[in-house]
Amino acid sequence: MSALATSWTDSSSIGYPVVFGGVLLGSVVPVVPTGAVVGAAAAVATTTHGLDLGLVLVLATLAAWTGDALTFAVCRSGGPAAVRWVARGQHADRIAEVREQFRAHGWQIIVAGRLLPAGRIPVLLAAGALAYPWRRLLPASMLAALLWASAYALIGVVSGGIFDSPLLATLIATCLVLVVSTALNLGSAARRRAAHRREAAAGPPADAGRNDRVGGVEPAPCGPVPDRSGPA
Template identity: 65%
Template sequence: MNWTDPAAIGYPAVFGGVLLGSIIPIVPTGAVVGAAAAVATTTDHLSLPLVIVLAVLGAYVGDVVTFGIPRLGSEAAFRWISRRQPAERLEKARDQFTRRGWQLVVIGRLVPAGRIPVLLAAAALSYPWRRLLPAALVACVLWATAYSLLGILSGGIFDSPLIATLLATVLVLLVTVLLNLVSRWRRKTKEKV
């Protein structure tokens, strides 16, 4: 392997960073994708379609693992969650997953800090694998595309890969903060009603 070739480092970093961040939320996965897309847009070192494919694969595998671990021990996960929730709230959650689980999975992936609670709840409530897998794939494609677009935007503004990468990271962080503020505002509005 030629370690001086940016692709030798870039592609594994995209896949590995997104996979790790999808299982253990310590890596800002959106920033990884946005930065890689910015580099792909401003240089010949990375291919944008391959960046998107690797981001989708890393996110998808991470989401399946995040869902799969508690799902395989769903009785224990359900007991753990049910100790902290009233029975009527659990039934309401089960009903929501029955009626529109795929939407919850997709929205959970797109909303900052929404993916893990949604996947854990789905696993604890025994949401079927046959429904989770296609919903998670759609969610990961939308997510990778959205964050790649932020990288493309920053790469289109600046020719410098460094500046484009920094701008993509800042844009991802701003979108994350904005979505968190909107989510908080919506929760407070619902609580008042």
């Protein structure tokens, strides 16, 4: 009994499921700050022997990849109600903008969407609406998840390398992740506002009457996009 109790109170027995479950949950239902979960786990791995940094990175990558695949499956094959649920809180003009970018750049947008704040959901909505092929999406999503997990793990490693205390390193890593995310969000919002001002000054587009709204009216199927060279 004592061995069983020790195993359940060991930091690795608790930490690894928290990393995988927290990132997976936050990738499907954005209620968990997934970057903070990865950064805090990396800080703990750097300052203690309770977690292995490599395993934290692997679990975070797999969880993010699985969450993106599940979200894409809903966007690609789900009914109108499911798509509206994914698109809740998203602006129609932002989704339409990402769809046009997706047509031009394909898998690169999947990688960028995972790394940029508030970019993942519009990209997956666009990929689903355009029936982007699974064999192209999954490798691109895996690369995106690996880069994303590595970036936030690096913040935790830096924090753990500066502070010897696991608790302090975890708190600092979490704060750094939130600060970086906030700064990126503000920068992205400022760029969108500047783009909208330029569009307003140039006048309404020729297809202003077209309804591309994904979150309200289900977009008409566009068919599979042509295959483009992507990550193997």
